[in-house]
Amino acid sequence: MAIGETIRNSQIWKSIFRHPMPLDRRNRIVVMLTNFFLHLHPVSIKKQGIALSFTWCMGGVTFFLFLVETVTGVLLMFYYRPTLEWAYNDILALRDVTSLGILRELHRWGAHAMVITTWLHMYRVFLTGSYKPPREFNWVIGVILLLLTLLLSFTGYLLPWDQLAIWAITVGSNMARATPILGYEGPGQQLLTIGGIDMITDGSDARFGLLGARFVGEETLNRFYVLHCIAIPLAVALLLAIHFWRVRKDGGISGPL
Amino acid sequence: MHSNGFFLKDVAGFLGGYYTFVAIMNGVAALILWRRKNQPGWAIVWSVVAGLTLILASLALSGSATLVPSLPLSARTLVNKLSGPVLYTLGTTALFTVLFVFRKFFVKPMVAWTTLNVLLLLMGLSMADENFASIVMKPDNVPIVGLVFLLAFFTWLATSQAVVNDERIKQGLPPMEKLNDEKVLVWPDLVYTELICMVAVTAFLLVWAIFLQAPLEEPASSVKTPNPSKAPWYFLGLQEMLVYFDPWYAGVVLPSMVVFGLMAMPYLDFNKKGNGYYSIEERKFSYLVYQFGFFELWITLIILGTFLRGPNWNFFGPFEYWTPYKVEVLNNVDLPQMFWVNLLDRPLPRVPQGAGVLTQVGTILLREAPGLVLLGAYLVLLPPLLAVTVFRKFFAQMGFIRYMIMANLMLLMLTLPLKMILRWTLNLKYIVSIPELSLNF
Numbered sequence: 205m206a207i208g209e210t211i212r213n214s215q216i217w218k219s220i221f222r223h224p225m226p227l228d229r230r231n232r233i234v235v236m237l238t239n240f241f242l243h244l245h246p247v248s249i250k251k252q253g254i255a256l257s258f259t260w261c262m263g264g265v266t267f268f269l270f271l272v273e274t275v276t277g278v279l280l281m282f283y284y285r286p287t288l289e290w291a292y293n294d295i296l297a298l299r300d301v302t303s304l305g306i307l308r309e310l311h312r313w314g315a316h317a318m319v320i321t322t323w324l325h326m327y328r329v330f331l332t333g334s335y336k337p338p339r340e341f342n343w344v345i346g347v348i349l350l351l352l353t354l355l356l357s358f359t360g361y362l363l364p365w366d367q368l369a370i371w372a373i374t375v376g377s378n379m380a381r382a383t384p385i386l387g388y389e390g391p392g393q394q395l396l397t398i399g400g401i402d403m404i405t406d407g408s409d410a411r412f413g414l415l416g417a418r419f420v421g422e423e424t425l426n427r428f429y430v431l432h433c434i435a436i437p438l439a440v441a442l443l444l445a446i447h448f449w450r451v452r453k454d455g456g457i458s459g460p461l
Numbered sequence: 462m463h464s465n466g467f468f469l470k471d472v473a474g475f476l477g478g479y480y481t482f483v484a485i486m487n488g489v490a491a492l493i494l495w496r497r498k499n500q501p502g503w504a505i506v507w508s509v510v511a512g513l514t515l516i517l518a519s520l521a522l523s524g525s526a527t528l529v530p531s532l533p534l535s536a537r538t539l540v541n542k543l544s545g546p547v548l549y550t551l552g553t554t555a556l557f558t559v560l561f562v563f564r565k566f567f568v569k570p571m572v573a574w575t576t577l578n579v580l581l582l583l584m585g586l587s588m589a590d591e592n593f594a595s596i597v598m599k600p601d602n603v604p605i606v607g608l609v610f611l612l613a614f615f616t617w618l619a620t621s622q623a624v625v626n627d628e629r630i631k632q633g634l635p636p637m638e639k640l641n642d643e644k645v646l647v648w649p650d651l652v653y654t655e656l657i658c659m660v661a662v663t664a665f666l667l668v669w670a671i672f673l674q675a676p677l678e679e680p681a682s683s684v685k686t687p688n689p690s691k692a693p694w695y696f697l698g699l700q701e702m703l704v705y706f707d708p709w710y711a712g713v714v715l716p717s718m719v720v721f722g723l724m725a726m727p728y729l730d731f732n733k734k735g736n737g738y739y740s741i742e743e744r745k746f747s748y749l750v751y752q753f754g755f756f757e758l759w760i761t762l763i764i765l766g767t768f769l770r771g772p773n774w775n776f777f778g779p780f781e782y783w784t785p786y787k788v789e790v791l792n793n794v795d796l797p798q799m800f801w802v803n804l805l806d807r808p809l810p811r812v813p814q815g816a817g818v819l820t821q822v823g824t825i826l827l828r829e830a831p832g833l834v835l836l837g838a839y840l841v842l843l844p845p846l847l848a849v850t851v852f853r854k855f856f857a858q859m860g861f862i863r864y865m866i867m868a869n870l871m872l873l874m875l876t877l878p879l880k881m882i883l884r885w886t887l888n889l890k891y892i893v894s895i896p897e898l899s900l901n902f
Contacts, residue, residue, distance in 0.1 A: 226648050226649075229646070232646050232648045232649070233646065235648055236646075236647055236648055242647075242648070242652070245647045245651065245652070246647060247646065247647060248644040248645060248646050248647060249644060249645060249647055249650075249651060250641065250642060250643070250644055250645075251641040251642070251643055251644070251645050251650075252638045252639075252640075252641035252642070254645070254650055254651045254654060255641060256654070257618060257622065258622075258638060258739075260615060260618070261654070261655075261658050264655055264658060265658060265662055268658070268659050268662055269662070272662075272663070272666065292680045292681065295677055296677065299674065299675075299677055306670050306671065308675055309669075309670035309671075309673070309674065309675045310666055310667070310670045312675040313604075313666060313669045313670055313673070313675070314666055316601075316604035317604070317662075317666065319604075319695050320604060320607065320608050320611065323608075324611060324612075324615060327612075327615065327619075327755065328615070328619070330751050331619045331623070331739055331748075332737060332738060332739055333734075333735040333736045333737060333738070333740070333744060334736070334737060335726060335727040335730075336727060336730065336732075336733065336735075336736040337727070337733075337736075339727070340727035340728060343724075343726070343727050344724045344727070347720060347723045347724045348724075350723075351720060354695060354696075357693065357695065358693060358696070361693050364677055365680065365681045366676075366677050366678040366679060366680060366681055367678040367679050367680070367681055367682065367685070367687055368601070368676055368677075368678045369681060370681040370683065371686065371687050371690045371691075372690075372691060372692050372693050374690065375690050375691060375692045375700065376692040376693065376696055378708065378712075379699075379708050379711075379712025379713055380712075380713070381708070382707065382708035382709035382712060382713060382899075383709065383713050384709055384713065384714065387709070387713075389708075389899060390709045390713070390899060391709050391895075391898050391899045391900035391901075392898055392899075392900065393899065394897075394898060394899075395898075419683060420683070421683075458736065458737035459638055459639075459737040459738070460635060460636050460638050460639045460736075460737045460738045461736070461737065
């Protein structure tokens with residue numbers, strides 16, 4: 205008996221894989237139904253639904269990049285400390301002295317790529333009219349995921365704590381200062397004055413809520429770090445699950461009726 | 462030009478590799494045309510192009526000022542002189558219009574391939590300019606160059622399928638996607654495609670990460686403001702809007718409306734056709750609205766904000782040195798000023814000292830009356846007016862609420878181009894300006 209066959213017939217192997225090797229038609233169907241990682245897929249699919257000229261594979265690439273970001277991100281978290289004292293130096297060391305410092309490059313370029321592939325995926329879905337019934341709600345989830353992708357990238361932009369980082373976040377978050385009613389330079393914030401006391405000040409407005417401070421400082425670094433590493437990824441993971449589930453439930457990948 | 466004299470030597474290796482890549486690309490194309498497509502004529506054309514590009518590659522590798530292929534200095538100066546926000550915006554609009562109207566011509570593979578080659582050549586020639594290269598080669602700007610080429614490619618890919626489908630539908634045939642109706646098993650057909658995609662993306666990312674170092678500037682300092690200070694590249698379209706609007710609108714209200722509008726889209730588009738296949742003719746209205754928003758109001762603004770806005774957010778030509786000392790005259794006026802002072806030759810209505818709240822409000826309303834009337838007409842009168850004219854059929858199909866949401870979203874979207882035009886033609890700063898409430902529009 206060949207060694208491969210021995211392994212595949214062993215109790216350990218069989219306890220892990222609930223299906224035989226997908227070599228014949230029956231087992232190729234069984235594998236899709238019984239494997240956790242594959243069960244998101246249907247068993248069979250229309251040929252045009254997997255044509256690259258139709259799908260561009262951009263949704264899949266976006267998801268894969270999300271996984272790349274998660275893995276490289278977790279590894280970077282072992283090294284990087286989000287404090288004024290260490291943040292910049294840790295990134296500097298990643299560049300100059302740490303072996304596998306290239307993880308940072310992978311993480312940053314993967315993030316840029318993910319923003320681009322998200323747009324391209326959305327562009328394809330629009331051009332094929334795939335947001336039309338019954339897929340309206342999945343499009344809405346997709347828009348939220350787009351927003352979260354941009355927020356992930358935005359919160360991550362601050363973490364290297366160099367000039368590029370804090371000024372990009374300063375410019376970006378200055379907008380929140382002008383939120384109508386709730387920003388202290390926004391239109392109508394004067395309306396929230398009770399008994400001559402301003403309710404909306406630079407210490408209580410929308411921008412303060414975003415930054416955790418009156419300017420981009422250590423509180424902001426901490427806030428963005430937690431948002432970047434925990435809060436937003438969890439939200440994305442949940443919405444991704446719904447997004448994929450709805451693809452299946454709404455009739456699989458779109459195609460002409 | 463603040464050249465250190467070594468620029469061409471530094472960039473020679475990159476340009477050599479770049480032209481070699483273009484040559485290989487054309488060589489492969491020639492091979493495919495010759496062996497697979499049986500078009501020896503075109504095969505010869507592209508092998509000649511490949512040969513010429515190889516010559517460019519060797520010239521570029523020399524790194525000498527006289528040999529590296531570049532645009533003549535006079536051409537670069539001319540481009541710098543001509544370019545500005547007005548020409549840029551009108552130019553891109555004209556370009557998109559031409560591409561759309563003559564799409565049947567531009568999707569032809571040989572036309573598209575020629576266009577790609579011309580673009581790549583222009584890019585290569587421009588990269589030999591130090592000012593151009595210094596902006597484009599900034600590590601965080603590189604993805605945008607990639608984005609431009611990817612968008613061009615995918616738009617071509619989608620449009621060429623849409624053109625075929627539109628032609629077929631006109632003849633009463635189903636779209637191409639319908640022809641591949643037979644089912645295949647996901648294992649192996651899809652699973653293996655996914656695996657190959659993952660490997661390709663990983664390889665691509667690794668190469669990118671090895672050859673391009675992530676940017677890391679000086680440590681953060683809250684007292685040293687860089688000039689220009691820019692948001693991350695994907696928000697630069699919004700930052701560019703700050704030229705025309707105050708932050709509350711450009712940075713908060715309009716982006717929120719973009720997100721809301723995108724979410725509302727499937728509920729507003731009542732056209733049942735074009736679901737699940739590429740098509741333009743069957744859904745021209747939604748197609749044009751989306752493309753206008755995506756390309757004209759998002760992508761071109763990002764490119765403008767990234768590559769052409771320098772210190773003090775001044776406009777710089779693509780080959781211009783980003784000097785912080787460039788001065789641009791700003792003589793923009795508010796609408797009340799235009800109306801009361803310039804037109805009626807009277808002073809602006811002013812709140813008298815110690816006036817009551819009612820007098821204050823009344824005076825402000827009077828002062829801002831021209832702008833408020835205009836805005837009211839635009840947002841309140843225009844939707845019903847459109848409902849009985851241009852959008853008659855839409856209104857009938859959509860019902861009151863859906864129609865009003867669509868009309869208002871579209872009008873909000875158009876505030877940006879309208880304000881641009883008003884700024885360029887009339888130097889208009891604000892239509893309504895109520896500093897008492899920090900409300901400027």
